[in-house]
């Protein structure tokens with residue numbers, strides 16, 4: 001995620017929120033069917049159970065496509081295709097400069113920029129269709145990407161004004177020093193109240209992933225060169241003077257990588273024998289953690305003394321042997337000792353206090369292996385088997401599920417190193433079966449584990465990272481060419497569909513897992529038989545149910561530059577915006593109805609309003625399952641019904657009657673022509689202005705598909 005340019009370390013994580021209000025235009029996407037390119041069917045209500053409103057899914061989301069451009073797009077897949085030995089040739093002109101961002105592959109939306117509204121709208125739709133409640137922005141590398149999140153919020157709010165659904169948003173802040181980023185987010189977004197309807201809330205407040213102990217102005221000493229152990233029955237202390245009211249005092253405490261250490265932190269007036277002002281007991285101390293004792297109301301300026309005592313296990317206090325804190329003094333056993341200890345004094349500040357009370361904080365765990373070091377921590381990515389992160393009430397609150405992990409053996413590594421846990425890593429090894437990368441085996445192993453533990457929130461890593469900086473050294477390993485968080489198709493962790501490769505497999509795999517986690521509503525049953533007279537107007541449909549819905553406003557056009565101006569992405573294929581469909585039946589015919597948002601364009605338009613029918617509800621027959629298409633050719637009130645010969649190739653089957661006026665259209669298909677003599681149970685969808693490419697991925701990027709992408713409506717008599 002953020003190893004780009006000269007920036008620092010590692011990566012990051014997650015998010016959450018809670019919502020619950022009904023969208024103005026509920027498309028019932030949890031009742032849609034779909035089968036992916038591998039023939040894997042998305043499960044439905046009877047298999048996954050009813051909706052569980054107390055379960056939430058969050059997606060790690062990146063705002064950085066456009067902020068770190070150094071030439072490019074440098075596409076690793078293309079570079080290695082051109083020169084398979086390029087990994088040994090750091091001087092090869094195929095590579096971008098050292099530290100420059102390289103793409104691991106190409107999205108179905110191209111090498112897009114984060115502020116491409118068309119892409120943001122598609123993301124909102126795809127993630128909402130999948131049941132994702134929150135997107136969690138990666139701001140771990142000290143950049144908030146303000147211009148980009150504001151654009152995303154603007155577009156998401158627009159989708160909601162159209163009655164649509166979107167995920168809400170939260171931020172994963174820097175692990176080790178979140179102060180500036182949290183302050184900026186509060187100042188720029190939350191304090192001014194920008195799009196509060198889009199803030200993901202947890203326990204009643206906007207969620208932020210940041211260590212609350214590290215928030216706010218601090219004084220003290222962070223210089224350290226010696227870890228002083230707390231001996232049994234002993235105390236260690238540090239005196240200090242402060243010129244302003246303060247509300248917390250603490251230090252940094254080592255455990256020498258041991259678990260189970262404990263001590264009591266106490267604040268006294270003036271010195272070792274001063275009056276006790278506050279104490280706090282810490283159990284299971286995390287190695288090298290900053291820990292504080294808080295006071296409320298704040299204490300005035302003056303002279304104070306911080307002390308640890310009643311140690312258990314191996315615990316200590318990071319200190320410095322020099323006099324690094326002018327108006328302070330280290331103590332041991334109540335007597336002055338050389339040097340000073342680490343010290344963090346939080347200056348009382350009304351705004352910081354407001355900030356701390358504004359959010360629900362969860363402290364992010366950067367490490368892939370360690371698990372929670374205390375309550376109210378969240379993970380963003382871990383190796384299998386992932387830990388359960390509990391809240392302060394001891395409830396199973398959160399787990400991460402990743403597509404792949406840049407872990408090598410038991411250490412943090414680079415995706416480009418041998419042994420990294422790519423998309424095909426599971427059962428402790430990389431599956432080398434041909435085509436394994438298409439199947440999401442690592443993702444499935446992690447998601448199955450999360451389903452078994454069933455926490456309240458699942459953090460998925462991730463959606464659209466796409467780029468990583470080129471390095472020559474990482475975490476003690478030197479290689480000619482290295483990529484840390486993303487590398488190639490196998491060694492990458494994005495779910496957003498890619499061009500070529502595994503296409504949209506991971507997306508529908510995610511849809512399936514999220515349904516199993518959150519449940520789904522039952523497929524609505526058809527109302528009683530009815531005969532529709534095509535010349536009798538559209539009022540006849542009033543009593544026919546169910547109404548199958550599609551998003552409004554999902555035909556917006558695209559005209560935006562690509563990454564580093566590599567292309568101008570233009571798509572004006574959005575035309576008739578399909579919003580509702582119905583099916584009626586009698587003994588002879590099936591009747592299909594569609595309604596668009598505005599008046600239909602002329603029927604003579606190319607690729608106008610096609611109906612696809614999977615008559616046997618069997619993906620293995622027909623083109624992508626569809627056995628029939630209606631409307632590829634038409635004359636007057638007659639439209640063609642054609643049968644698939646297996647691919648996107650159709651042979652005439654019959655002519656059917658079709659009538660349209662204004663924004664409505666209906667047609668009648670004889671049951672006999674579809675082979676649906678008995679109870680009619682089939683899948684169908686409408687499409688408008690799709691290229692005749694035979695590539696169903698176009699349904700995510702062109703015209704309108706109702707329902708979206710590969711999804712189908714399911715008609716059950």
Ligand SMILES: [Ca+2]
Nearest residue numbers: 550551577578
């Ligand atoms: Ca639509």
Ligand SMILES: [Ca+2]
Nearest residue numbers: 618621622625
């Ligand atoms: Ca079929």
Ligand SMILES: [Ca+2]
Nearest residue numbers: 550705706708
């Ligand atoms: Ca649509």
